[in-house]
Amino acid sequence: MILRITLLSLVFWLSGCTITGKSPPSQFYILPPPREIQPLSQREQVIAIAPVRLPKYLERPQIVTLHEDGKIGLAEFHRWAEPLRAGFTRVLGAGLAARLPQSHIITLPAPRAHPDWVLRTQVHEFQVYPDHCRLQVDWRLSRGDRDHAWHRTEIRQSLAGRDYTSIVTAMGLAVDRLAARVAEALARPD
Numbered sequence: 001m002i003l004r005i006t007l008l009s010l011v012f013w014l015s016g017c018t019i020t021g022k023s024p025p026s027q028f029y030i031l032p033p034p035r036e037i038q039p040l041s042q043r044e045q046v047i048a049i050a051p052v053r054l055p056k057y058l059e060r061p062q063i064v065t066l067h068e069d070g071k072i073g074l075a076e077f078h079r080w081a082e083p084l085r086a087g088f089t090r091v092l093g094a095g096l097a098a099r100l101p102q103s104h105i106i107t108l109p110a111p112r113a114h115p116d117w118v119l120r121t122q123v124h125e126f127q128v129y130p131d132h133c134r135l136q137v138d139w140r141l142s143r144g145d146r147d148h149a150w151h152r153t154e155i156r157q158s159l160a161g162r163d164y165t166s167i168v169t170a171m172g173l174a175v176d177r178l179a180a181r182v183a184e185a186l187a188r189p190d
Contacts, residue, residue, distance in 0.1 A: 033094045047105050062080075
């Protein structure tokens with residue numbers, strides 16, 4: 001009887017340790033904006049960024065990584081402080097604004113907006129591997145009802161380290177490199 005009570009007490013004590021035990025604090029991240037950039041064009045224009053389309057597996061608060069065996073890793077304690085779609089749009093817009101300083105960058109939907117260009121993006125892959133971040137995206141520029149340019153771009157950005165700050169930095173740099181390619185297309189004369 002005493003052994004049974006002792007075992008039950010031990011089970012309750014151990015379960016209490018796991019229930020009340022502290023887990024590591026969650027860390028929250030945003031994609032970093034671009035650093036100082038040389039302008040490509042001084043042309044005045046309004047550029048609208050349509051809502052970015054992401055794969056469903058990325059539409060979650062956890063940072064997603066890909067393991068070598070193809071499994072998806074969800075960082076339970078390393079999360080986005082804003083939806084990834086919003087962060088992607090913010091960094092893309094900041095990269096365009098830095099390279100095209102006379103342009104006015106807006107996001108759609110925008111009431112009564114009459115942009116010169118609309119940028120539409122479909123992200124196919126935006127994830128982190130053990131040594132790099134890979135961004136694969138289709139993007140097109142439209143003027144009025146006509147598509148002006150369609151591109152498929154793949155960007156590989158090396159990781160400076162394996163910690164989440166390095167991961168988030170590499171992801172932000174990949175989006176900024178996409179902004180550079182879009183800005184180059186917008187800076188070319190018609």
